[in-house]
Amino acid sequence: MKIIPVLDLKEGLVVHAKQGLRDIYQPINSALCPDPDIFKVLEAFLAVYPFDTFYIADLNAITSQGHHDDLIARLINQYPHLQFWVDKGYQRVTKYPCNYVPVLGSECFNDSSIEELKDFNGRFILSLDYAETGALGATSIQSRTDLWPDTLIVMTLSRVGSELGPDLDKLKTFCKKYPKKHFVAAGGIRDMNDLDSVKKIGIQHALLASALHSGAISKTDIANM
Numbered sequence: 001m002k003i004i005p006v007l008d009l010k011e012g013l014v015v016h017a018k019q020g021l022r023d024i025y026q027p028i029n030s031a032l033c034p035d036p037d038i039f040k041v042l043e044a045f046l047a048v049y050p051f052d053t054f055y056i057a058d059l060n061a062i063t064s065q066g067h068h069d070d071l072i073a074r075l076i077n078q079y080p081h082l083q084f085w086v087d088k089g090y091q092r093v094t095k096y097p098c099n100y101v102p103v104l105g106s107e108c109f110n111d112s113s114i115e116e117l118k119d120f121n122g123r124f125i126l127s128l129d130y131a132e133t134g135a136l137g138a139t140s141i142q143s144r145t146d147l148w149p150d151t152l153i154v155m156t157l158s159r160v161g162s163e164l165g166p167d168l169d170k171l172k173t174f175c176k177k178y179p180k181k182h183f184v185a186a187g188g189i190r191d192m193n194d195l196d197s198v199k200k201i202g203i204q205h206a207l208l209a210s211a212l213h214s215g216a217i218s219k220t221d222i223a224n225m
Contacts, residue, residue: 001199001225002053003217004085004184005045006209007038009068010059014041017057017209018161025059030213038075048212049222053083055103055207061088062108076100085125093119103153105129107136114138117147127153127186130170151182153207159188161210166198175202191216195225 008017008025013036015025027036033044045051056075061067067088076084076097087103090113096102104117107129117124126149129136136157141147154174156167166188174183184205185198191211198206211217 001195001203002205003049003051003195003212003222004053004055004205004207005042005051005212006207007041007054007056008059008209009038009056009071012068012071014038015059016161016213028213031215032213038071039078042075042079045212048219052081053085055085056087058086058088062105064089073097087127092116101125103127105155106138106141109138109141111138111140114141114144114147117141120149122149124149125151125153125184127155129155129157130167132158145178148181151184151205153184153186156187160186162188163190164188165190166194168197168201171198171203172201192221192225 006017008015010025013027015027015036017025028041029036032048033041035041042054045054056072058068058072072086076099080099083099083101085101085103087105089105090108091102091104102120102124104124105127117126128142135142154171156170159165159167166185171183171185182205183203184207185203186207189195189198189206189208189211195206195217208217
């Protein structure tokens with residue numbers, strides 16, 4: 001199981017994401033890191049474990065309220081040995097740094113724009129985004145497997161930062177239906193029991209933030225895993 005720490009950026013600071021309610025996200029102030037500066041949060045994660053991959057969500061860009069392009073570029077340049085999965089909403093193909101992998105979220109595409117995914121030649125990660133009411137954004141992408149890359153995030157926003165646990169039924173369905181794809185669990189993982197549960201159904205990657213900040217998943221847990 002590979003753990004990928006999450007850095008949610010809003011108004012220049014790392015925030016605590018909770019159930020997709022982006023208007024009320026507050027800057028991080030946790031046992032792991034009391035300072036919401038992205039460089040300090042990343043170093044705090046690295047003090048827990050030598051993670052080699054991080055997920056960044058630029059919430060301003062995703063909601064079309066600005067962006068953090070300069071800040072993200074500084075971070076990526078400062079840590080060339082780390083890989084960054086970057087979700088900043090709707091993206092077009094451009095020349096990316098070697099350690100930058102674009103994350104394209106279904107919520108930021110519509111059924112007429114998804115053909116643009118072909119331009120990436122498979123070098124991206126697709127995030128299949130869900131709210132409690134169902135799939136977000138381009139609903140047709142759920143069946144357009146010809147547009148899918150090898151790695152896909154199953155993002156259940158209503159479970160992010162919650163105590164609800166991961167959406168095991170949804171994750172299990174994807175693993176059974178598309179066994180050749182690599183799925184990443186995102187949303188609701190609270191502790192090692194949840195990690196074990198998603199691993200048992202075939203998930204090998206998980207996005208984590210709250211459980212690392214609270215210490216519910218510790219350095220010892222990760223080392224033992």
